[in-house]
């Protein structure tokens with residue numbers, strides 16, 4: 001069974017729509033294998049997004065990701081990675097299809113409500129970044 005990582009970002013947590021977003025995952029047939037709310041440190045955010053370290057938006061991205069708590073979830077199901085990305089919509093909410101999480105809850109490309117792994121390989125790395133195997137059921 002495929003697993004993928006979701007992060008509900010500080011903007012969506014502040015809007016109090018965590019439950020609505022998790023319900024969308026479940027309604028699409030994904031199972032919540034684990035979920036937890038946490039406050040990322042600057043070192044956490046820099047390490048998680050290390051692949052973007054050279055990008056011009058890196059500093060703003062890290063600053064935003066530590067501006068408040070996030071909800072980190074492992075989603076499980078057939079094609080979980082692709083299904084989650086369909087549910088999220090385009091990275092830039094202005095381009096996100098109607099009915100997607102970003103179209104409904106996001107305000108800008110940084111404050112874009114959710115992160116989701118973009119490949120099965122990255123999903124495995126991202127899950128291991130946050131969780132030990134014994135926490136995922």
Ligand code: CMP
Pocket residue numbers: 052057061091109110111112114115116
């Ligand atoms: P996320 O899926 O969390 O992965 C990296 C994040 O960087 C992305 O969502 C956006 O929130 C943020 N970001 C800001 N500017 C850009 C950009 N020009 N291209 C891609 N991602 C961006």
